[in-house]
Amino acid sequence: MHVQEWLDTVPAAAVYAVVGLVIALESLGIxxxxxxxxxxxxxxxxxxxxxxxxxxxxxxxxxxVIGDSIGYAIGRKGGRPLLARLGRRFPRHFSEGHIATAERSFQKWGMWAVFFGRFVALLRIFAGPLAGVLRMPYWKFLIANVLGGIVWAGGTTAVIYYVGVVAESWLKRFSWLGLVLAVAIGVTSMLVLKRKAKRAQPLAAAAE
Structure with a gap:
């Protein structure tokens, strides 16, 4: 079966559900x-x-928006012990260096860290729970959360959609190339953030 024929068999409702669920789970800290x-x-x-x-x-x-809000509530209730448990459960994502990097961003930028954090893989996972742990006023968090979620999700969808439309004839012949490119970009961004987090670990240790 040709890739395009296979794509036509994918139910739209399933696509909407998977996207909403995965983004919600990521936003609440998974x-x-x-x-x-x-x-x-x-x-x-x-x-x-x-x-x-x-x-x-x-x-x-x-x-x-929903995922970040749930993450905020969990972080506010769980506090710093929650971050410690997450660090033991997901050491590659919630290491001391990653937490220190995210916390410095929050201390420096406040609610703007929630807004712009939506565009950064590391902060996108931390934003909700960390805002709750740091007791950011919920109204500030909600404003930044809603605006960031709409701009990031809506903007990403619009840009990628129109790029796909413009390159439709090309993508029909190499339809998987766009997906491979998206994966490559995501992996590259994670590697860059991981390197930054490793550099931040000595600073975090020195501050303790």
Whole structure:
């Protein structure tokens, strides 16, 4: 079966549900590839007439806002012991260096860290729980959360969708290349953030 024929068999409702769920879980603090899923779905919507990019953007934005809000509530209730437990459970994502990097961003930028954190893989996972742990006023968090979720999810969907439309004839012949490229970009960003976090670890240790 040709890739395009296979794409046409994918139910739109399943795409919306998967995107919203994965982004929500990532936003509440579970390390999942939310951005890669969103980029892949936006590319899919440019080739699959049944997937509406507007509905996709709404589902992604909703998942981001709800997930971050749940993460905030969990972080506010669990406090710093929660971060310690997450560090033991997910040492590659919630290491002391990663936490120190995210916490410095929050201390320096406040609610803007929540907004711009939506565009950074590391902070996207930390934003909700860490804002709760640091007792950021919820109204500030909610404003930054909603705006960041809409701009990130809606903007990413729109850009990738229109890129896919413009390159539709090319993507029909190499439809998997866009997905491979999205994965490569996601992996590269994670490696860069991991390197930054490792450099931050000695600073965190010195501050203790």
């Amino acid at each position: 390390p999942l590839p939310g951005e890669i899923i969103l980029v892949s779905a936006a590319l899919l919507s440019s080739q699959h007439g049944g997937v509406d990019p507007l509905v996709l953007g709404v589902c992604a934005s909703t998942g981001a």
